[in-house]
Amino acid sequence: MKLSGADIIVRTLIEQGIETVFGYPGGQIINVYDSLYKYQDEIKHILTAHEQGAAHAADGYARASGRPGVVIATSGPGATNLVTGIATAYLDSVPMIAITGNVPTYQLGTDSFQEIDITGITLPITKHNYVVDDVNDLAPTIREAFTLAISGRPGPVLIDVPKDIQIAECEYTPAEPVSPAPPQAAKLSRIEAAAECINQSQRPFIYFGGGLITSDAQEELLALAEKLDAPMGCSLMGISGIPTDHPRFLGMQGMHGHYASSMAMHRADCIIALGVRFNDRVTGNRAKFATHSKVVHIDVDGAELDKTVAAAHSMRGDLKLTLQKLLPLLGEKHLPEWRKTVEGLKFEEQKALDRQSGLTPRSAMLTLNRFLGENTPVATDVGQHQMWAAQSLCFKNKRRFISSGGLGTMGFGMGAAIGAAAATGEKAVLVTGDGGFGMDLNELATAVTYRVPLVILLMNNGVLGMVRQWQTLFFNKHYSNTVLDRRTDFVALARAFGADGERAETHEQLEAALKKAFESDLPFVVECIIDKDEFVLPMLPPGGSMDDIITKVDSEVQDD
Amino acid sequence: MTERNFTIAVLVSNESGVLNRVTSMFRRRRFNISSLTVSETESPGLSRITVSTSGLESDKNQLINQLYKLPVVCSIKELDPIESVTCELMLIKVKNEPETRADIRDAAQAFGAKTVDYTRDSVTMRLTGTSREIDAFVDLMRDYTILEICRTGIVSLERGSTTISKIEI
Structure with missing residues (x-):
């Protein structure tokens, strides 16, 4: 049948199994919005307050579901407002399709009204991008974009569609949803060499990241840990990859990772790194990282191997398939000495935590834990609250911790939480701070309009806490532009948006407010007041090594 | 670990903007390119890029692995100076x-x-x-x-x- 380009875009999205898209209309995408009107029974569009919120929503949708998120925006500012959202998805390997309108092909390159070279702008932050200049190429391009977005290491793909291509007509034949390129295991010779290295290890440590979730290799990972009698830690992106309460799991690694997890990795003689990229936030000073251990590294992206950390054995391949081939080559280990060392580290960590009392960020997170269902997605913004959440929240199922890791995007959380709620049909939680919330609270309007079930735990300390923490420790307490003297009444603000809210200054109030929030039909803001000098600990100073780890800060450092 | 010169031949699909995609990657990853040529090939759908660069073995591997990730890249080979x-x-x-x-x-x-x-x-x-x-x-x-x-x-x-x-x- 003959259809317009705009209809083809919407029909191809429907054909690819997309039920919800996020976006914002405008002049050069108006034809697509006309098609969305036409096909509204088959595809739902969520209108956000800002294109950036729509991009983060598509991202949150993809992270929570594993299916590509779709965002639609107009040309010019509509397209540039997507940039932070696309970059966030790119750095965290999230499959996303961004569709932008543009001026007609005959006006391209003439600096027309709201014309921008969005493919040029997004070249370094997409897996690939397209300008479609023939309507006949439109459906095949969208299908190719979906294939790329979900194959190998996933990521965002942008399709720029000039207005005349949206209007032009051509024959459209529906197709099946695309499949990712078939995953492949690493080369057997490499796996064999790695197995030999692992078999010799006396203190193995498994370090996994987002790649575990993407390749669905949880079962293989747990089998590996059992066989090797090994503890496990993860990167920020690996959180929720396995149940948080797994007895072998020591928690997140890195700058603000769990003490036991970071120390165990430091003491290991063999680090088995699965679907990670050894970001500087994990390794600290790379020259001093893992100097006593051999690194075995598996990743689907060959460019991540030996990029920042030289591995003794590196393998490019799908994690699940590679682990399946690796497992039979490994001998069963019993390492009571190593287990004792790890237990000692866990004890030390616990001892430090037990000293805390009153309403602390950690106790707030532990309280929140009691309200989380097995499938509740929790999104965060970026900063101290994000690290507290990463350290202390408990997850049963994968894809339930949704946080901007690589780019560290403040203002990510509201959109992401809305997207996660749309993808899962579950009540979603946003843990945010007063700084981060200031960047995305406009999306409260979206949550109210679409009755998104949302609990927002706002950790309000009146400062940009993470930067303040650095200023305290490394900049002589020069609190340059980190004190937010805003006097925003967040409860009144929530109500002004048509949501609800409550303020909590004690444990009892927090408990009561969260109870109300989880029972509420409206998006609900729980404002939790915390001290401005709460620190995220432990802390590995930037560029430091495990020998420099800060586990406590003298009270006078914080107070005076 | 010594630096040496490498010559890498790359076949890319012959479409507009391809050179920009390749050189943009070199720029943002800070590869030091001493020579780069592009030309048509025996098949109309493909262009050939010849890159010469100097660096460590790990730099070369990184360059090849990053090239490999570009969907427009069809084939990559390091050319041995003696065998070429x-x-x-x-x-x-x-x-x-x-x-x-x-x-x-x-x-x-x-x-x-x-x-x-x-x-x-x-x-x-x-x-x-x-x-x-x-x-x-x-x-x-x-x-x-x-x-x-x-x-x-x-x-x-x-x-x-x-x-x-x-x-x-």
């Missing part, structure tokens, strides 16, 4: 003066450079050869007055019947 024929073309314009004319002519003859333009004030010569030969000739011409130089960058093919079109990467 490599050359470059240069046009060089020098000042034509009675007192140096004979020396320039002798040098050109020794290197096999062909005079392609000759005026009262200038001589333009064309030289094809390895980058080293061309460097040597340029060095010799510095004794006179060089007005302009234009070099193509290197092109390279493997010796024998092997091609790079079906390489597993």
Whole structure:
């Protein structure tokens, strides 16, 4: 049948199994919005307050579901407002399709009204991008974009569609949803060499990241840990990859990772790194990282191997398939000495935590834990609250911790939480701070309009806490532009948006407010007041090594 | 760990913006490219990029792995300098003066450079050869007055019947 380009875009999205898209209309995408009107029974569009919120929503949708998120925006500012959202998805390997309108092909390159070279702008932050200049190429391009977005290491793909291509007509034949390129295991010779290295290890440590979730290799990972009698830690992106309460799991690694997890990795003689990229936030000073251990590294992206950390054995391949081939080559280990060392580290960590009392960020997170269902997605913004959440929240199922890791995007959380709620049909939680919330609270309007079930735990300390923490420790307490003297009444603000809210200054109030929030039909803001000098600990100073780890800060450092 | 020169041949799909995609990646990953040539190939759908760069073995592997991730890239191969024929073309314009004319002519003859333009004030010569030969000739011409130089960058093919079109990467 003959259809317009705009209809083809919407029909191809429907054909690819997309039920919800996020976006914002405008002049050069108006034809697509006309098609969305036409096909509204088959595809739902969520209108956000800002294109950036729509991009983060598509991202949150993809992270929570594993299916590509779709965002639609107009040309010019509509397209540039997507940039932070696309970059966030790119750095965290999230499959996303961004569709932008543009001026007609005959006006391209003439600096027309709201014309921008969005493919040029997004070249370094997409897996690939397209300008479609023939309507006949439109459906095949969208299908190719979906294939790329979900194959190998996933990521965002942008399709720029000039207005005349949206209007032009051509024959459209529906197709099946695309499949990712078939995953492949690493080369057997490499796996064999790695197995030999692992078999010799006396203190193995498994370090996994987002790649575990993407390749669905949880079962293989747990089998590996059992066989090797090994503890496990993860990167920020690996959180929720396995149940948080797994007895072998020591928690997140890195700058603000769990003490036991970071120390165990430091003491290991063999680090088995699965679907990670050894970001500087994990390794600290790379020259001093893992100097006593051999690194075995598996990743689907060959460019991540030996990029920042030289591995003794590196393998490019799908994690699940590679682990399946690796497992039979490994001998069963019993390492009571190593287990004792790890237990000692866990004890030390616990001892430090037990000293805390009153309403602390950690106790707030532990309280929140009691309200989380097995499938509740929790999104965060970026900063101290994000690290507290990463350290202390408990997850049963994968894809339930949704946080901007690589780019560290403040203002990510509201959109992401809305997207996660749309993808899962579950009540979603946003843990945010007063700084981060200031960047995305406009999306409260979206949550109210679409009755998104949302609990927002706002950790309000009146400062940009993470930067303040650095200023305290490394900049002589020069609190340059980190004190937010805003006097925003967040409860009144929530109500002004048509949501609800409550303020909590004690444990009892927090408990009561969260109870109300989880029972509420409206998006609900729980404002939790915390001290401005709460620190995220432990802390590995930037560029430091495990020998420099800060586990406590003298009270006078914080107070005076 | 020593730095050395690498020559890498890349087949890419012949569509608009491809060169930009490849060079944009080199720029943002901070690869140091000393020469880059692009041309059409035996098949109309493909262009060939020849990149020469210097660095550590790990830099080269990173460059190849990053290239591999670009969907427009069809094939990549590092060309072994001994197993390949490599050359470059240069046009060089020098000042034509009675007192140096004979020396320039002798040098050109020794290197096999062909005079392609000759005026009262200038001589333009064309030289094809390895980058080293061309460097040597340029060095010799510095004794006179060089007005302009234009070099193509290197092109390279493997010796024998092997091609790079079906390489597993």
